[in-house]
Amino acid sequence: MIPKGAATVDPPVRIVAIADAPEFLEFREHSLRGEDLEIITSTDPLSGLHLALAAPADVVLLELGMPNCRGFDLLEKTVRANPPPNVLLLTGECSTEIAVETTQKRAGDYLRKPISVENLWLRMRKFVDRAGERHKAKKISHDLSLTFQFEGIVGWSPVMLGVFGKIQC
Numbered sequence: 001m002i003p004k005g006a007a008t009v010d011p012p013v014r015i016v017a018i019a020d021a022p023e024f025l026e027f028r029e030h031s032l033r034g035e036d037l038e039i040i041t042s043t044d045p046l047s048g049l050h051l052a053l054a055a056p057a058d059v060v061l062l063e064l065g066m067p068n069c070r071g072f073d074l075l076e077k078t079v080r081a082n083p084p085p086n087v088l089l090l091t092g093e094c095s096t097e098i099a100v101e102t103t104q105k106r107a108g109d110y111l112r113k114p115i116s117v118e119n120l121w122l123r124m125r126k127f128v129d130r131a132g133e134r135h136k137a138k139k140i141s142h143d144l145s146l147t148f149q150f151e152g153i154v155g156w157s158p159v160m161l162g163v164f165g166k167i168q169c
Contacts, residue, residue: 056085
């Protein structure tokens with residue numbers, strides 16, 4: 001039995017993709033389509049950051065080399081969210097410095113462009129799976145708190161369940 005007020009549908013994994021080229025965003029959206037994903041794209045870095053933080057994103061695809069914006073600055077702001085999303089950086093450059101800075105600034109991974117659909121999905125898969133597990137754990141916790149409460153009092157211990165049983169009689 002599902003407790004009253006319990007959610008019955010898992011929310012989709014929310015992916016926000018931020019890049020300056022609309023055709024590249026269309027490619028990403030098309031290549032990731034399917035399953036239970038909500039994909040939001042933005043060609044404007046600040047709007048994309050707002051989208052990633054306003055309704056928290058599970059995964060952020062972030063292009064490093066955008067005009068009028070330093071991708072690492074957006075990365076720093078993104079990983080400060082609570083909880084922080086997994087960030088996959090996309091770059092046309094590949095250097096030791098980029099790899100080191102990516103790690104220091106807590107990006108989950110990075111890919112060098114051009115990117116194949118298979119490679120993008122393989123890298124994204126681990127982030128999508130982790131986000132799905134977090135969603136399920138949150139739902140279970142919510143459902144348990146609804147199940148083990150009485151008149152707003154929450155208790156999971158056997159003693160509290162016994163108290164609830166006596167009060168209800």
